[in-house]
Amino acid sequence: MNLASRDIKHNIGRFILTTIGVGLLLMIVMGMGGIYRGLVQDATLLIDRLSPDLWVVQKDTRGPFAEISRIPSNLEDRILAVPGVLSSCGFVSHTLQRERKNKPWRITVQGLSWPQDKGNWLPIVAGRPLWKAHYEMLADESLKLPLGEKVKFGKDIYTVVGLTRAMSSPAGDGMAFFTLTDAQSIQFDTSGEATRLERSARYARAENLDLGLTQPQTMERTLGPVSQLPALGPPVISAVVVKVNRGINPEHVQSIISKWPDVSVYSSEKQRQFLLSGVVERSKKQLGLFRRLLIIVSAIIMALIIYTLTIDKLHDIAMLKLIGARNIVILNLILQQALLLGILAYGTAYIIGHWTFPFFPRKVVLISHDLWLLAGIVILISILSSLIGIAKALTVEPNEVLA
Amino acid sequence: MKQNSNNPVTLKAENLTKVYGSGHTEVVAVRNVSLAVSRGEIVALLGPSGAGKSTLLTLLGLIRPPNMGKIIIDDTIVFENHKAKVNVRTFRRQKFGFVFQKTNLIPFLTAAENVRLAMEIDDQPAKASRKRAMELLEYLGVAERAENMPSQLSGGEQQRVAVARALANRPSLILADEPTAALDSVRGRQVMELFAKVAHEQNAGVIVVTHDHRSLEVFDRTFEMEDGQLRESGSQ
Numbered sequence: 197m198n199l200a201s202r203d204i205k206h207n208i209g210r211f212i213l214t215t216i217g218v219g220l221l222l223m224i225v226m227g228m229g230g231i232y233r234g235l236v237q238d239a240t241l242l243i244d245r246l247s248p249d250l251w252v253v254q255k256d257t258r259g260p261f262a263e264i265s266r267i268p269s270n271l272e273d274r275i276l277a278v279p280g281v282l283s284s285c286g287f288v289s290h291t292l293q294r295e296r297k298n299k300p301w302r303i304t305v306q307g308l309s310w311p312q313d314k315g316n317w318l319p320i321v322a323g324r325p326l327w328k329a330h331y332e333m334l335a336d337e338s339l340k341l342p343l344g345e346k347v348k349f350g351k352d353i354y355t356v357v358g359l360t361r362a363m364s365s366p367a368g369d370g371m372a373f374f375t376l377t378d379a380q381s382i383q384f385d386t387s388g389e390a391t392r393l394e395r396s397a398r399y400a401r402a403e404n405l406d407l408g409l410t411q412p413q414t415m416e417r418t419l420g421p422v423s424q425l426p427a428l429g430p431p432v433i434s435a436v437v438v439k440v441n442r443g444i445n446p447e448h449v450q451s452i453i454s455k456w457p458d459v460s461v462y463s464s465e466k467q468r469q470f471l472l473s474g475v476v477e478r479s480k481k482q483l484g485l486f487r488r489l490l491i492i493v494s495a496i497i498m499a500l501i502i503y504t505l506t507i508d509k510l511h512d513i514a515m516l517k518l519i520g521a522r523n524i525v526i527l528n529l530i531l532q533q534a535l536l537l538g539i540l541a542y543g544t545a546y547i548i549g550h551w552t553f554p555f556f557p558r559k560v561v562l563i564s565h566d567l568w569l570l571a572g573i574v575i576l577i578s579i580l581s582s583l584i585g586i587a588k589a590l591t592v593e594p595n596e597v598l599a
Numbered sequence: 600m601k602q603n604s605n606n607p608v609t610l611k612a613e614n615l616t617k618v619y620g621s622g623h624t625e626v627v628a629v630r631n632v633s634l635a636v637s638r639g640e641i642v643a644l645l646g647p648s649g650a651g652k653s654t655l656l657t658l659l660g661l662i663r664p665p666n667m668g669k670i671i672i673d674d675t676i677v678f679e680n681h682k683a684k685v686n687v688r689t690f691r692r693q694k695f696g697f698v699f700q701k702t703n704l705i706p707f708l709t710a711a712e713n714v715r716l717a718m719e720i721d722d723q724p725a726k727a728s729r730k731r732a733m734e735l736l737e738y739l740g741v742a743e744r745a746e747n748m749p750s751q752l753s754g755g756e757q758q759r760v761a762v763a764r765a766l767a768n769r770p771s772l773i774l775a776d777e778p779t780a781a782l783d784s785v786r787g788r789q790v791m792e793l794f795a796k797v798a799h800e801q802n803a804g805v806i807v808v809t810h811d812h813r814s815l816e817v818f819d820r821t822f823e824m825e826d827g828q829l830r831e832s833g834s835q
Binding site for chain 2: 197199202203205206207511512515516517518519520521522525593594595597598
């Protein structure tokens, strides 16, 4: 006869409510871990998806994920000329905030080096990759843009031609992919008046250069579009991602490019480390602290619940002792209830979590390692929390039945 | 010291003394009490509140150790002065049945399970304990309430289930502390007669602490307790 299950059956309503309460608490612990995993996954998504061998960034900066990096777009061609380089693509990434349906709408603009890169490597779940050099975009599902939707950024209108899944920035904003030139246009979109002022300023700058004095035709070009005057225009891309030929050691290429005075070059792993140690580290510590606190709170709450359940049964426990029950019978009664409470609360946390996590504002990623670890912790705190109840039960004297 | 001479002595207490506190707060609850109870015999412990009846019962039931004296159960010395000579919990499980004013049935077990519990904690097979539990409930006239929870039973029915539990392990001795105090006179008398029946038919020694003088004729012997001292006041 199992006394623990009989007692639970007798107080089933209270036990269910307690289980749900502890389960919700464990769900938050589970969710915290999942949010951290989601944070790491979001942060490293592009690095992992692009998987280049090298990242070339502005000199003495840590790359586009850690800080602002600005390099000229013609660096792509310079790098392509390095022996052993298979491909080099400009990398442009920036975040916009607009209003959509009267709500703030954040979108991370990502440039693709069209025509080499049409976005075929992306997880496209509907539509197609980019086919045209301009005015097409791929949007992540989280941006809630339907296929064929036309969206105005700056002076131009872009059509959603494909939808991606689970592509979000380290900040958790949904990504949209454009050709590199469109991404730049969106990034550097300025009003007509600002353009006129910039051209005047550029003209004034060129006038003071030898080039302007010796090459009068250059002066005329300063008044044209930026794209026609790259040498005088502002730096326009964040980084260049480089892939090396098969059989070539990326470190060899890295050693060549790193000698250039205007850029820094990092391996993908290094870029990943910068990202995790910079952008994610503080969030990781914060979430880790919350998780630990919540586990302690859960343990205290469980201990109090088990203690209260034991106190409620002290008279029965004294009676059990009086009729000669061994301590193991009493220990089993309390420990089994604590374990059952812990296991069922964990199951409740898992089920409710699976149901609610997709609606969380940040991505929650549950991995089996974290789930098993939490299950182990729950079993441990169930045992520890039952110890207080067991200690109390074992000190009860059988003569308390007579009280 | 008088006893039923036909049956073997199951309980023998010699010069039991129990003292609470020390120095100027010292209270002698039981003073130099000797008593012997045979199997099949039912005895009553009478006396006013505070006379030491319940304390004596806890000493005889191995619930508290005496300060002085000896307790012998079925020829085994269990307590000598304050020292236990055996595992008292095991001894209680195997040799004793207890019934109290409050029935102390486990509230989350059915009537049958309450009876089975006493046997299962003594490692008796589940099938055998189920069978005996039903036999006992039938014997005590509450078989039809076997699957009811204690809260669904009347006071008299609960007391019968408690008696069934006390009998479950075929004890040598049943100790009852004010078992009829919460019952009306009719049910109180029924319970006392039940104890007499149990003593005679189940061949167990029964000691009942009671204030109830209306049913004294069911007892083989009666003892009066006053100021911790015991004296025999009557026998049938």
